[in-house]
Amino acid sequence: MYRVIVLVSALLLVIGGAVWAGQTDGVDKGRPDVKETEWSHNADLDVNPPGGCMFAAPSQVLYTLIPDPAACPAPALPRRSAFNFAPAGQVDALANLGDAFFINVYTNSAELLFSLEGDPPVPPVVGPVAVMFENTAGGFGIHADHNAVANGDPMMDDLDALEVYQTGGADDANCYSLDGDPALAGDGGIKYSVRYAPAGGLGTGYVPHSDIVNAIRARGWTGTAVDSQNVDLDGLMVRDDPDGIWNAGDMIIFSIEGPNANWDGGEIVILPFAGRPGSAFFLNHGGHLWNTAFAVGTTFSVGTEEVDAIEAADTRRVPSLTPYGLFILLGLMILSGAYVIYSRRKGVARA
Numbered sequence: 001m002y003r004v005i006v007l008v009s010a011l012l013l014v015i016g017g018a019v020w021a022g023q024t025d026g027v028d029k030g031r032p033d034v035k036e037t038e039w040s041h042n043a044d045l046d047v048n049p050p051g052g053c054m055f056a057a058p059s060q061v062l063y064t065l066i067p068d069p070a071a072c073p074a075p076a077l078p079r080r081s082a083f084n085f086a087p088a089g090q091v092d093a094l095a096n097l098g099d100a101f102f103i104n105v106y107t108n109s110a111e112l113l114f115s116l117e118g119d120p121p122v123p124p125v126v127g128p129v130a131v132m133f134e135n136t137a138g139g140f141g142i143h144a145d146h147n148a149v150a151n152g153d154p155m156m157d158d159l160d161a162l163e164v165y166q167t168g169g170a171d172d173a174n175c176y177s178l179d180g181d182p183a184l185a186g187d188g189g190i191k192y193s194v195r196y197a198p199a200g201g202l203g204t205g206y207v208p209h210s211d212i213v214n215a216i217r218a219r220g221w222t223g224t225a226v227d228s229q230n231v232d233l234d235g236l237m238v239r240d241d242p243d244g245i246w247n248a249g250d251m252i253i254f255s256i257e258g259p260n261a262n263w264d265g266g267e268i269v270i271l272p273f274a275g276r277p278g279s280a281f282f283l284n285h286g287g288h289l290w291n292t293a294f295a296v297g298t299t300f301s302v303g304t305e306e307v308d309a310i311e312a313a314d315t316r317r318v319p320s321l322t323p324y325g326l327f328i329l330l331g332l333m334i335l336s337g338a339y340v341i342y343s344r345r346k347g348v349a350r351a
Contacts, residue, residue, distance in 0.1 A: 026089075030181060035066050035127065038082045038174050039130075039174045039309075040091040040161035046081055054079075054155040056336070059086040061161070061173060064149050071294060072263045079150060083200035088184070092308070093177035093236035093254075094163040097196070101165075102239040104255065105312035106270050108285050113143055113236065115159050115256040115309035117265070120302040130159040132300065133313065138286035140192045140300065143313075148268065159301040162233075162309035172196045181209050193233040194252065196244045207246050214277035215269060223261035232267065235310035248274055255307045265306030266296035 013261040038061055046057030049347045054062070063082040104110030119128040120296055122142060131143040138299050159214040162171040175196055180285070183191040193212045197203025213228045235255035241247070249271040258265020268283040268290035283290040296305045 001350075002161035009324075028197060036164070036169070036172075037064050037066050037096060037149070037169065038062065038163040039064065040094060040160050041156070042090075042092065042158040042160040042308075044091055045155055046084075049126075051112035051185070054150065054153050056155075058304045059088050060084050060092055061091060062150075063169075063171070066144055067148040067151070068166075072151070073231065083173060083197070084343035085176055085195075085197055085200055085202065088176075088195070089182065089200050091176050092160050092179045092257075093194070093195075093233055094161040094173040094309075095175040095236045095238040095252075096172050097174060097238055097244060098236045099163075099239060099312070101250070101312035101314060102237050102253070104285060104314075104334055105285065111135050111313040112283075112285050113162065113164065113309075113313055114268075114307050115162060115297070116302055117144065117158070117160075117304045117306035119158050120304060123301045128154075131162060131167060131311075134286045136286065138288065139163070140286075145298045146325055160308045161236075162311045164311050165295075166348075173201070174203075174265070175238050176203075176204060177236055177238065179232065181212075181232050193231075194236060194246075195240070195255075198244065204244075205246070207252060210277055211246075211271065212254065212256070214268075215271045215280035216249070216263065218277040218280050219267075219269060219282060221261055221263050222348075223263075227261045228277070230260060233259075234258040235268070235307070237310055237312065246273060253310055255310060259307050263292055264296075265304075265308075267291055268295060268307060 040061050043056060044058050044060045044103055045054040045062060046060040047054050047062065061082040061084070062079060064079045084212065101110040105112055113131055114134070115131050119130050122125055122129045122132060125142060125145065128146045129142050129147045130146055132140060133143045134140045146156045149159060175194055177194050181191060181193045183189070184202070191209040192205035192206060193209045194207035195203045196206040209231070212233055213231050216231065233254050234257040237253040241249040251270065253268060253270050255268050256263065256265060268286045269280055270283055271280045296307065299301060
């Protein structure tokens, strides 16, 4: 009988511990370990030598080990040049064919990272904010300010493209978009919004501009033919099969530069290749749709609606001993103790 009592008590404690461990305060605590970051500046910048101060350089993408620990200039900073997509032009979106947590962010099981046009300060922070996050419950905060991205560099003004979860210091962003989604020579007269360049340089066309226009039109965009020529993909994530060709099984998440017709630039759209354009839908994250009705400026207390970079990060919930979890744990402990005492007294009485 004693062994049964011990077994039951242990079981109750295990259950209690499990309940406690599952308790959180509803907040995704702490920033995920997103340190290796590739990004593009508006306008594009470069550093020379690595760790030096930044200077203007069209088509150049930068790498930073966040947080950038020392002010410019200083030797051996973790900020350096990454891929150069020359002779393409101004880079305004970055991605990898296999972007981490792509599926998770669109199923609302990972944090959304995003940047806003002009990197506005987000109260109560006074200085510019390069990257924000929204957790799965709709809470939000700052992932990286300008100091974290380029500490003390006077050229830092507006981050407008982002690729995170690079590993081992190797260049990771192999998809990009250009400001204005221009038609380029060599593309057979097709205008592309996304290009694939696994080793930098111009690369090849990936997602046609017409697919982006048709997708947003399917989601209520009312622009004219002239407006459609001005549609500019602005934020990007990619999930490819991965052959580097836009075909069955592929998906992208994107935003466009706003305002354009009845869209303000705060919309985030998911576009699967299959069934396009009717298969396009708005991202549902943090308890709301990222559509035109969602007021970016009001929600985040900023003076812009435009999302100009998109990424995702693993949601890591850290257990916390809430009063609810504490009461359950103590209750189970008391109950198991009382049962042991009762059983022993019952045994003595029988004797």
